Amino acid sequence: MHSNEGLGSGMGSDADVDVLAQLVADAEGAADAARLAQIREVRVLAAAGVLAEKQAAGAAERVKAREMALRGIAAELAGVFVATDRTLQRRIDEARDLVENYPVTMAAWEDGRIVRGHVRVIQEIGCLVPAEERAEFERVAIERCEGETPNRVRDALRMIAERIHPRSFTERHEEAAAGRCVRVQPGPDGMSDLIATLPTVIADGIVDRLTRQAREIINARAQADAPGTPDTRADANGGSPDADTTIRDGSSFIDDARTIDQVRADVFSDLLLTGSPALDPTGTGDGDGTLGAIRAHVQVAVSALTLMGQDEGPADLAGRSPIDAATARELAGNATSWDRLLTHPVTGTVLECDAYRPTAAMVRLLRARDRHCRFPGCRQPAIRCELDHTIAASDGGPTHVCNLANLCKRHHDVKHHTRWHVRQLAGGRLVWTSPTGRVYREDAPPPLVAFTTGTPSDRRGDEAQPSGVFPPRSPGRADAPPGSAPPF
Known part of the structure; x- marks a missing residue:
């Protein structure tokens, strides 16, 4: 909370700012050139997919023939792109899907309204939307992307896609939640991945609690490393330790150099195996510490x-x-x-x-x-x-x-x-x-939630048109539709 005034020469001179301005101008030119090159590459790869389809036309085993044609073309292009033919085959499929199923997105990309990152997000999330609703999704998504970075719009676009879907999010979540599970995936060097498929709010809460418990341990470790810090823990007989005893001398943190990821993993294991962390730096004697009282927070x-x-x-x-x-x-x-x-x-x-x-x-x-x-x-x-x-x-x-x-x-x-x-x-x-x-x-981002003016039973019927279901549009464009009401 300090002013920018009076900052030292480390900020850079006016001459440095002029050099930076030229670098920015050069970067803009490079970005435009890269965008045009990316678009050309996508169209070339999409055309390769169309060629494979054409070569397979009329074959007795059309599916196999198309696959063989695509493999041959991918192998040819792999030498140009210095990549494997498998990678090229996947990129050809992605490019063809983009060109054929997202024409509005391609046009906006070519006009410079969005960048490659936006295109990836739209294509990734657009697959959740039925084909007959995709054009509307593209239109709203592109307006939302303009003026924002790709990582910022991902959540908003996912919310838009969920709203457009003809089946309610609740119905689909109930079906998906029936598949919740925990599984172990063996890995190398005696390690394995423990994978839990859970409702998002539960998974996010688990990570939040583990992170805050891990930070508590690391903070206590830093205090233990400080020389001369009194040890406030009771000794084995319930009495106080000698005055010159320090936390460092009796600490469980000697030579503890674990990263936060490692501490988080250890706390996770302790919680599941014992019900509470085995190492709680805030515990005193037989009393419980504060680690077990930490609860997950979600917003x-x-x-x-x-x-x-x-x-x-x-x-x-x-x-x-x-x-x-x-x-x-x-x-x-x-x-x-x-x-x-x-x-x-x-x-x-x-x-x-x-x-x-x-x-x-x-x-x-x-x-x-x-x-x-x-x-x-x-x-x-x-x-x-x-x-x-x-x-x-x-x-x-x-x-x-x-x-x-x-x-x-x-x-x-x-x-x-x-x-x-x-x-x-x-x-x-x-x-x-x-x-x-x-x-x-x-602009201060409005909450992504809103509600419709139709009855609860309305989904995507011919007469039930959603109102207020999309977030307000990006700066510089028309306001949100009238009829939206304050979310809680």
Whole structure:
């Protein structure tokens, strides 16, 4: 929370900025050339697939004939692309699928409205949408992609695809949940992968709890390594240790150099095998420590109609994929507290947040408003970010939602230690300016959940047209459709 003023020469001189500006211009030219080359490659590979189909036409065993023709063509092209024929055969199939089944996406790519990363996401998620609905999915998806990085739009596009699907997300989730299982996949060197196929909200909660427990262990290890730290644990007879005894001398962390992934895996094993972590640095004597009290946290946005059982659309698990309505209702029912989000009826921007504890309302509102790090292109969930004063408090910036935003540690440092600058406008909109003067607008992302105006029984009937089921469009385009209402 410091001003950018007075930063040292490490920031770079004006001459350096001029050099950077030229590099940016060169990068733009290179990006355009690369895009055209990528498009040409896709069309060449798609044409190769069509040629294989043509060569197999009229053959007695058409399926086998097409496969042999495709193998031969792939082997020919493999020498040009310096790849295996198997790889080329897969790329030919992908290219043909893209050219033939996603014409609107190809046109937008050729016009420079989207980049290769957007195309991959649209093609990957578009396979969830029935063919007769795909053109509508493409149209909405492309509008959502413009002005955003591919990693930012993935969750929104998945939510759009789920909404367009003629069967409700809840129905499909119930079928998929019947296949939940745990299995072991043997690996080399005496290791195996333990794979659990679980509902997303359960899997995400498990990883969250393991991560926070692992960080607690690593933090305790750092304290144990600090010389002269008193050992507050009781000795075997229940008495206090000598005054000169330190945690380091009696610690279980001597020579412990495990990474967070290794600690997470060890805690996971301990929990499943013993019910609680075998190593709890916060435990004292025979008493329980704090590790066992750590519980998983997930951040979910769900519409009011879904909570009331009048809509079966998916809820939004922040930073992850959608979750089914039944799970969202269960989480809301079991939660000790939850927040009501009041959103703008047109743009969907979060305007207010009701909270039980007034002292925490500001943090909760900002998490609800921002959802992720507000630096351009970053999607680190807000619950993993730091609150930053847009105008530093030392410069008179108020501690108010109009002057605060969530930034991850990496981009918090970028803001305060480089020539990047940011202004905050009404509604939580951030305007970032790069060292070369390029401007990036970051609107506060509305929750991805919304609801339809039709009856619960309406799915995709001829008369039941969805309203308010898509997120507001990207900056610079038309507002969200009227009729959308505030999600919770």
